[in-house]
Amino acid sequence: MTVTRTPEPALSPAQVSARPSLLETVLRAREITLVVLILLLVAVTTARHHDFLFSSDGWRELLRQPAILILIGVGEAMVIITRNIDVSVGSILGLTTYFAGWLFHNVAGIPIVVVVACAVLMGALLGLFNGVLVAFLNVPSLVITLGTLYAYRGIAVLWIGGDFIRSSWLPANFKHLGTAAVFSIPVLLLAVLVVVLLVGWFMTSRRSGRDLYAVGSNPEAAVLYGLRTRPVVLLTFVASGALAGLAGIVYLAIYATGDSHVGSGYELQAVAAAVVGGVAIVGGSGTIWGVALGAFFLATISSALPVLGIPSLWQQAVVGIFIVLAITLDRVLAIRRTRAAIAQRRLG
């Protein structure tokens, strides 16, 4: 961080009497901005091709596509809020997807619930390894998760080799989950929404959820007032892994296939979803709803761009631009907020 910025004083926005402009209020509410952007994007794309929204599979695709990214984005956000980072989520997802498919194939008649539980558990264990090293040995999370990114991917290739999950391995009712819908809302998205609601409620209303923000904003202060930071950090990595495991199940339900390369590169998208959703890399701020919307936005861009006729080769650049813009915007708004608070302090 640079040294020319003074640290942000702990004032709530309500105490700042200098009234911010309406534009600023709206911009600050990252969630609102994202909802507007999503609506705009969908509107423009649908204007070009009605099928994008107004066809049964268009609607379904729109709502189903972001499910995976929302799950890993939320998990990543929890880690980032505590001032860490997890770049191994892609490799974890790859392993759990194949594990789930393998279970269906090798254990006859296994109930879907059991497979889901196993996948989540596997993800949680893989995340636990990360968490123990980061929380108890105080090693930098970027390095540890970088190591597990390589290691877990290597294990996946070792185990899976050239094998791949065949659609016939999966029971019909599981495959049906991929396209089933309740009141035309895909079941998968509903499940993901439930998870997001749970995590969001935990983060905002429960003391242990608020602790994540405490640890992220100022770890030393948290320790000083008696907060046990280690279990908190451990929890975030376990949660990140577990959510990646759940995302593996969703992947399997949507694509009905999987090989040793599943999940490559997903970690970058997860971080992007968190950042676009308003989570600051230094930790301590950001909401789960914002992240869910950010993930929704990024996933929708990926499926809208081909329809908008933007050459598929430039899509990555477009997503990159949004990430840089989101980061910059966040920082500019934070600076303005600090200045306003200082001005207020001088006045009062």
Add this chain to the structure above:
Amino acid sequence: MRKPAVRPPLSPLNHTKGNPVTSPKSVRRRWLGSVAAVAASSLLITGCASSSGGGSSSSSGGSSGGGVDGKTVVFIPKSLGNKYFQASDKGGKTAVEEFKGKFQEVGPTEASPTAQSSFIQTATQQQAGAIVLAANDPNAVCADLKAAQQAGVKVVTFDSDTKCRDLFINQVTVQGVADGLVDLMGKHLNGTGKVGIESGGPNATNLNAWVDAIKATMAKKYPNVQIVDVVYGNDVDADSYNAAKGLIQNHPDLNGIIAPDSVAVKEAGHFLSDSPQYQGKVWLTGLGLPSELKDYVHSGVIEQFGLWNPEDLGFLAAYAAKALMAGDIKGKEGDKFEAGKLGSYTVGKDGEVVLGPLKVFDKSNVDQFSF
């Protein structure tokens, strides 16, 4: 008297001078000392290695003519963990064991253009008899292949060609692929309609060659069938699914998709079976693995598709390598060699050997194959 372990802070005025631990001179001295140590030891080891001749780096890997017993044939696929190449490498292994060579399969975990470099170098160093390679890029590994050839290693490419090789085993001629797929689509559409192409990675030589040939052949044979778009799925499941979706949604009057890439055709089939309203409207064909497309063929989403037998491809490539290693052929046009149960093959122009015509799969034969 025990000195306290905690030292008082250094004076900022002379923190660069005189402090033995951190002064530039002492750091430099230590740094130079270590550099000298590394340089000395590496020169020593390199000198020892070259003078003792342990591991003849410049002698030819295989003696001319004579037996190929025990010679190593190294298969380098585009990447490990790819079922198509697992099949071809399996065929290669069968062949190599038939002629009593030693089989090895190595490769990178991700299919990037330069990732195969180090494996080619390793094979050269290990004095392999032959390298059988499916290249990720036509040029990037040329320098390494040349070095291998200079060391006496025979270089055979298959599926995806490069320059600097002795022979290229092509599964079907480019025109053969185009003719096969264009005919399948053109006949079904009765000569009129709009068709999109979904390919794999935008940089793959073979895919690009096929796409260009398909466009040209379609224009010639069925001039009223219009190719409206080419999209890329990057050989990734999710991207291929989205590419198919984008293609169909962007061209609502699309009549057909030709997907000359196994991941693309599989995911396009997947999208169509998820979206029943397009089945019957959009006719899908392409190049794919029977094991992956079985279900779609039985459900009617895909009626016919084309491929070759990748096991046969690997098998043929291995026998071509054998012929080169034994000195039976040199890779020139007109050279003939035997390929076990596949029979006898002749080398064509530019050192290319073609496996055979495009094989069409449909309901009647799709269950018969394990790849």
Add this chain to the structure above:
Amino acid sequence: MTAVAERAPAPAYLRHDKPLWRRVLLRTDTALLVVLIAVILWATVSVPFFAQPFTYSTVLLAMAPILLMVPPVTLIVVTGEIDLSVGSVLGVSSAIFGLLVQHGLPLALAAIVSVLAGSLIGALNGLLVTVLGVPSLAVTIGTLALFRGVAVGLLGTTAITSFPGDAATWLRANIGNLAVPRIILVVVVVAVLFGVVLHATTAGRGIFAIGLSSETALFSGVAVNRTKLLLFVASGTVAALTGVLFTLLYSNAIGTNGIGLELQVVTAIVLGGVSIWGGRGTLFGAIVGALLIGVLSKALQLLNVGSDVIGVITGGALILSVVVASVAGFVSRRRRTAAVVQPSGGP
């Protein structure tokens, strides 16, 4: 240290509690060097075909891009920041270089333009970090995504391969009789340049100071923001230069050049004992770390160990290195506290 009788004994704060040999041998990078030599010796003896000049030249060739990008990124890491965009800068510069050469520009001019593009990207990173105060992890992840997209978009489906072949041959050829390809000359120049700056100039001391505490550094007179900005520009410039060389080395400009290299660079740096929090480490250690990865991978490949297992081993080595460093730090802290607590003999 008080060998010559005439000299006054060194003042108390310059004496050390440990003898010289312990200080040198127990440094992380010295230990790493020992590990590297041990691995080379082990491989020479037990890995078939390892003991050839070809091994060394191919390892150096394969590691050359990483070795080139390690010095500037090491300096950035020492200040407590990070630059994850180097792989994408390599890709963009490769794309620009390829396109310019394809359109007939002379090689040297195309190279200069590509390198300048890299400098501009580095400046963008640096400005966002210093002027706006955005954390470098976020900025460089964003530019990583953005410029990889630009590289892919620029080149489309074409891989440009029409480069003068003798450039590649010249770069790959060995220097004289040593098993060292010519491209290593560039590596040596860059490494020495950055090494001297880091370890032998006041600016270098400033870099360490920033990493330890940027506020203290600022009050000590170090131009923190300017230093960081310059370091990011340097990183972008060197990454772009690496892109040009990489393109010439493989005669291949394609949008996917350099994907994943930034992670390998960070792995090498961390393995080399440079602390990711900043303020500690040596460039020498980082380079030894990179060489260690290269040599170990080559040795394992020659033993026919699959690249998937090598991936697991690399990941494991990385984890192990930071765990060991952390435990060692913990142990030495405990020992120091215990020593302070114990009564010293004097008043």
